[in-house]
Amino acid sequence: xxxSNCGEARESDLLPLREVxxxxxxxxxxxxxxxxxxHSNTEGGLLPILHEVQDALGYIPSDAVDIIGxxxxxxxxxxxxxxxxxxxxxxHKPGKHIIQVCRSxxxxxxGAEGVIENLKAKLAIDFHETTSDGKIxxxxxxxxxxxxxxxxxxxxxxxxxxxxxxxxxxxxDELRTPKNDN
Amino acid sequence: xxxxxYIPRDSSAIGLGADVVADQVSRVSHSMKQEVxxxxxxxxxxIWMEPLLEVETESGRSGFANVNSADVExxxxxxxxxxxxxxxxxxxxxxxxxxxxxERLCFARNGITDPISIEDYIENEGFKGLRSTLDLxxxxxxxxxxxxxxxxxxGAAFPTxxxxxxxxxCQADQKYIVCNAxxxxxxxxxxxxxxxxxxxxxIEGMTxxxxxxxxxxxxxxxxxxxxxxxxxxNAALDVARDKGYLGKNIRGGExxxxxxxxxxxxxxxxxxxxxxxxSLEGKRGLVRAKPPLPAISGLxxxxxxxxxxxxxxxxxxxxxxxxxxYKNYGMGRSTGTLPIQLAGxxxxxxxxxxxxxxxxxxxxxxxGGGSASGKPIRTVQxxxxxxxxxxxxxxxxxxxxxxxxxxxxMIGHGGIVVFDETxxxxxxxxxxMEFCAIESCGKCTPCRIGSTRGMETIDKILSGEDRSxxxxxxxxxxxxMLHGSLxxxxxxxxxxxxxxxxxFPEDFCLEPHATMAAA
Numbered sequence: 001x002x003x004s005n006c007g008e009a010r011e012s013d014l015l016p017l018r019e020v021x022x023x024x025x026x027x028x029x030x031x032x033x034x035x036x037x038x039h040s041n042t043e044g045g046l047l048p049i050l051h052e053v054q055d056a057l058g059y060i061p062s063d064a065v066d067i068i069g070x071x072x073x074x075x076x077x078x079x080x081x082x083x084x085x086x087x088x089x090x091x092h093k094p095g096k097h098i099i100q101v102c103r104s105x106x107x108x109x110x111g112a113e114g115v116i117e118n119l120k121a122k123l124a125i126d127f128h129e130t131t132s133d134g135k136i137x138x139x140x141x142x143x144x145x146x147x148x149x150x151x152x153x154x155x156x157x158x159x160x161x162x163x164x165x166x167x168x169x170x171x172x173d174e175l176r177t178p179k180n181d182n
Numbered sequence: 183x184x185x186x187x188y189i190p191r192d193s194s195a196i197g198l199g200a201d202v203v204a205d206q207v208s209r210v211s212h213s214m215k216q217e218v219x220x221x222x223x224x225x226x227x228x229i230w231m232e233p234l235l236e237v238e239t240e241s242g243r244s245g246f247a248n249v250n251s252a253d254v255e256x257x258x259x260x261x262x263x264x265x266x267x268x269x270x271x272x273x274x275x276x277x278x279x280x281x282x283x284x285e286r287l288c289f290a291r292n293g294i295t296d297p298i299s300i301e302d303y304i305e306n307e308g309f310k311g312l313r314s315t316l317d318l319x320x321x322x323x324x325x326x327x328x329x330x331x332x333x334x335x336x337g338a339a340f341p342t343x344x345x346x347x348x349x350x351x352c353q354a355d356q357k358y359i360v361c362n363a364x365x366x367x368x369x370x371x372x373x374x375x376x377x378x379x380x381x382x383x384x385i386e387g388m389t390x391x392x393x394x395x396x397x398x399x400x401x402x403x404x405x406x407x408x409x410x411x412x413x414x415x416n417a418a419l420d421v422a423r424d425k426g427y428l429g430k431n432i433r434g435g436e437x438x439x440x441x442x443x444x445x446x447x448x449x450x451x452x453x454x455x456x457x458x459x460x461s462l463e464g465k466r467g468l469v470r471a472k473p474p475l476p477a478i479s480g481l482x483x484x485x486x487x488x489x490x491x492x493x494x495x496x497x498x499x500x501x502x503x504x505x506x507x508y509k510n511y512g513m514g515r516s517t518g519t520l521p522i523q524l525a526g527x528x529x530x531x532x533x534x535x536x537x538x539x540x541x542x543x544x545x546x547x548x549x550g551g552g553s554a555s556g557k558p559i560r561t562v563q564x565x566x567x568x569x570x571x572x573x574x575x576x577x578x579x580x581x582x583x584x585x586x587x588x589x590x591x592m593i594g595h596g597g598i599v600v601f602d603e604t605x606x607x608x609x610x611x612x613x614x615m616e617f618c619a620i621e622s623c624g625k626c627t628p629c630r631i632g633s634t635r636g637m638e639t640i641d642k643i644l645s646g647e648d649r650s651x652x653x654x655x656x657x658x659x660x661x662x663m664l665h666g667s668l669x670x671x672x673x674x675x676x677x678x679x680x681x682x683x684x685x686f687p688e689d690f691c692l693e694p695h696a697t698m699a700a701a
Contacts, residue, residue, distance in 0.1 A: 109600060
């Protein structure tokens with residue numbers, strides 16, 4: 001059900017064009033078309049499509065935005081608007097591992113700020129950044145629902161509760177070992 | 183003889199090591215040739231005891247708290263008797279005062295059953311409410327819910343029966359049931375625990391709602407931060423469909439209903455019902471102006487019931503036992519029970535379901551055991567990031583929607599975040615503004631711009647720049663946000679900010695008199 005764009009997006013509305021390494025993203029078209037096939041007839045199915053793509057690739061490549069828009073009859077600007085609205089969606093490739101740290105009040109009450117400062121220093125990056133070796137991305141998150149056992153973090157989707165700076169250092173060291181490269 | 187062991191699959195328990203313990207139990211018992219059946223139950227809500235390993239015995243389920251993998255070998259060697267790990271034994275779990283002193287209607291099964299065993303669910307009163315509706319017409323179902331006095335547990339406390347009645351009275355070719363599982367408030371986790379520990383209760387509650395308003399399709403909008411809840415709930419949906427509790431002609435009756443789980447994408451604002459509906463429609467989660475109410479024109483423009491997880495999962499008890507059985511709990515217009523979540527700096531954090539009327543003191547000290555740090559509790563924030571900070575002098579407040587409103591506070595979704603004396607209230611007030619700036623949908627100016635200006639103005643106060651003038655400015659700004667914002671995000675962020683200034687002016691280096699009019 002490919003149809004024309006309803007309204008062209010202004011250049012300034014578009015995602016900044018990034019060079020997509022075709023070798024690295026050789027499979028992205030497969031992923032996107034599978035997601036579209038699965039959900040293009042789902043009512044209000046844009047979020048499910050975007051989730052499928054990000055679950056498989058770790059982010060939503062800018063080239064995918066065009067294909068998705070055309071297929072579900074939404075402009076590129078609209079699709080981009082949805083991606084950029086939600087904190088969960090990324091428009092750039094994350095590191096091999098993702099550490100999400102809760103910044104919410106319950107975690108703050110148990111010293112999350114200290115854990116976060118320590119983690120930023122150890123990784124030498126700020127939130128939304130990836131270490132220069134491409135291994136670890138650090139993201140803030142606003143509540144993981146582990147408020148009775150704070151501070152909480154999620155490492156590659158695995159919850160970790162009652163975290164101390166020392167424990168986080170251990171987790172980072174573990175992620176940096178070569179066996180966790182893939 | 184096979185020993186039956188329970189190790190929670192609740193994600194907080196996993197965060198504290200439950201998966202590692204379960205693996206270790208299975209490995210060690212296998213190598214010692216002991217027959218063990220491991221059930222991955224939900225959590226009892228005694229989060230401070232997790233991982234709580236339970237063993238089925240003749241006198242009930244006996245527990246071991248905070249078990250780690252190093253404990254497992256001793257436990258297996260002693261055939262899971264108390265002697266194996268005396269230091270961590272907590273005796274019969276049902277007898278633990280924290281549990282025994284609760285009134286669990288909504289959380290009656292959580293931690294007891296295997297969440298995705300429909301047999302367990304049915305054995306423990308499950309689907310009794312739904313069964314009773316098979317002989318009732320829609321109007322009678324709505325009347326029972328109205329009679330119970332149940333009010334929305336997401337935070338707004340709107341009477342559920344009245345909302346359902348509006349949807350029932352709408353003529354439409356399609357109506358929807360939408361469950362708000364975008365539990366974004368810090369300090370709350372009862373939705374998560376329900377979906378991970380007793381998902382059929384939500385399925386049953388939504389199905390009853392569908393029967394009550396003639397809806398055939400339901401959505402659960404679940405936050406992306408809860409992958410474990412997603413896994414358990416999807417598994418439960420499959421089981422329910424397979425056993426004829428969802429789909430066409432449910433339980434051989436005339437009615438059909440099915441549920442689809444939709445994953446949210448990390449926007450706090452999508453917990454606001456109209457923003458949630460926009461998101462379900464595949465759009466940016468911008469707040470809609472009301473009216474029209476979602477009950478009249480909701481999802482895809484159709485009449486829609488939007489309720490919170492706990493609201494829906496409170497419904498099966500009401501249908502099974504009658505509206506007055508539910509109304510017997512509670513005080514005033516706050517009928518029934520509330521699953522309260524004790525969070526933050528609290529010694530015994532977890533889930534406490536109590537009838538309305540319980541005081542903060544009882545919750546914080548009798549159940550919670552005081553702060554986790556051992557230092558005095560200075561303040562609590564109730565109702566998430568938009569809730570007021572309550573000082574210690576008000577800890578005799580009774581949990582009741584009207585009592586809280588009169589005190590300038592709100593119960594919200596029942597999360598209580600505890601702070602000890604080391605908290606800096608100026609930085610909490612600044613965080614409230616920062617959070618609002620990050621999460622504002624941007625549709626209305628007071629929220630979009632006001633939050634950023636608020637953050638800057640608090641910074642000015644803290645750096646000593648024209649303190650009293652800037653304190654006055656914050657007050658005016660909060661007043662504008664309160665009255666001019668489209669929804670509760672911008673409209674309520676003034677509560678934590680102004681309550682922090684009012685009760686703790688010293689943290690802002692302000693004289694108490696400078697803020698007499700505040701909050």
